[in-house]
Amino acid sequence: MNSPVDDLLKLPGITVERYSQVEGCIFFELKINDAQVNCYRCQQSSQELHRQTILLVRDLPAFGQPVYLRVPRRQFYCRHCQRYFTEKLDFITWRHKQTKRYEEQIYQRVLYSNIEQVGREEQLSPEIVESIFKSTSNQVKKKDWSRVERLSIDEVSKRKGHKNFVTVVSDIDSSSLMEVIDSHKQKDIIEALKQQPIDLREQVREVSVDMWAGFRKVVIEVFPNAAVVIDRFHVMKLVNERLNKIRRLAKVTTKGSRYLLLKNHQDLTESEQAALELILNQSACLRIAYEMKEEFRDIYETCQSVESGKHRMSQWLVHAQVFYGKVTRTIRSHLSEICNDFISHTTSAVMEGINNKIKLIMRLGYGITNFENLRSRLLGCFP
Numbered sequence: 001m002n003s004p005v006d007d008l009l010k011l012p013g014i015t016v017e018r019y020s021q022v023e024g025c026i027f028f029e030l031k032i033n034d035a036q037v038n039c040y041r042c043q044q045s046s047q048e049l050h051r052q053t054i055l056l057v058r059d060l061p062a063f064g065q066p067v068y069l070r071v072p073r074r075q076f077y078c079r080h081c082q083r084y085f086t087e088k089l090d091f092i093t094w095r096h097k098q099t100k101r102y103e104e105q106i107y108q109r110v111l112y113s114n115i116e117q118v119g120r121e122e123q124l125s126p127e128i129v130e131s132i133f134k135s136t137s138n139q140v141k142k143k144d145w146s147r148v149e150r151l152s153i154d155e156v157s158k159r160k161g162h163k164n165f166v167t168v169v170s171d172i173d174s175s176s177l178m179e180v181i182d183s184h185k186q187k188d189i190i191e192a193l194k195q196q197p198i199d200l201r202e203q204v205r206e207v208s209v210d211m212w213a214g215f216r217k218v219v220i221e222v223f224p225n226a227a228v229v230i231d232r233f234h235v236m237k238l239v240n241e242r243l244n245k246i247r248r249l250a251k252v253t254t255k256g257s258r259y260l261l262l263k264n265h266q267d268l269t270e271s272e273q274a275a276l277e278l279i280l281n282q283s284a285c286l287r288i289a290y291e292m293k294e295e296f297r298d299i300y301e302t303c304q305s306v307e308s309g310k311h312r313m314s315q316w317l318v319h320a321q322v323f324y325g326k327v328t329r330t331i332r333s334h335l336s337e338i339c340n341d342f343i344s345h346t347t348s349a350v351m352e353g354i355n356n357k358i359k360l361i362m363r364l365g366y367g368i369t370n371f372e373n374l375r376s377r378l379l380g381c382f383p
């Protein structure tokens, strides 16, 4: 049976033999329960312990004090290979002097702070913190593409209001960021995404993009079996921008009017609905344009098939033409791809969530000029 200390330590197959406190640090002396170990070359088990030394390994702090584990480093003899081998432990990366969980914690803290500060707080040299950060981020950067079927490709400006973009690629089904590319040029994006083997790229059946033609060429080139979907998020953004312009043209400048007009009507509180009513009373044009926006949103909310979506959108385009001029022309020229959104219909909220999180991380990381650091930080902040 486990002792209470074993339970606290949460290292399976390990027993704490004793612990001590020396100069403000806690030391645990560990014993490995299993007497036999599989040879890593031939997988045959061996009980022939040849030599045992002690490795001092840093672990997560406890009660505000640094924790060190005294871990047996066992060398066995394998009769099958006729060679010695050293046991590898799950909770420590080979040749590292910290547990994996401690390294993971250091990595996360550096993401939201910086190497020098974490080093000071943990009494580790900046060199050690940096090497932990690098080795962990190399593991994090290896994203698992094996189950990716639906992707979104989007661009995010590095700094608010700047035309300096990175391209972000996300897995819609797992809401995870898969890749960040330091460019929004077609050729660079294609090159970066082609790093993934073709059999994984062939599994992708849907890619959501905005209306920029460059992304469409990327999809055709990189994901041969994928349908291009222009997602609702970007189409709604166009409609909303136009509605806001109509508001300005109608000289409606009431405080909060932009917010109230763009927010989904069904999400408005009673007092917000009353405030909106006062705003719409100021301009008949604005009222019509607002109702058209809500009708457009309703198409997305209620249509369940590509056919019905296409039908209602075509009707909308006809009577919205006067108010939404250029926007209706853009939508019309991409209508099939926009209506592909009705196939699975779940993209928009996910995309919005991912985009907001990316923007937040970019703001937190303000001043990160090195792209590799920014990329590590972004990829590391998503599961």
Ligand SMILES: [Zn+2]
Pocket: 039, 040, 041, 042, 043, 044, 078, 079, 080, 081, 082
């Ligand atoms: Zn062997």
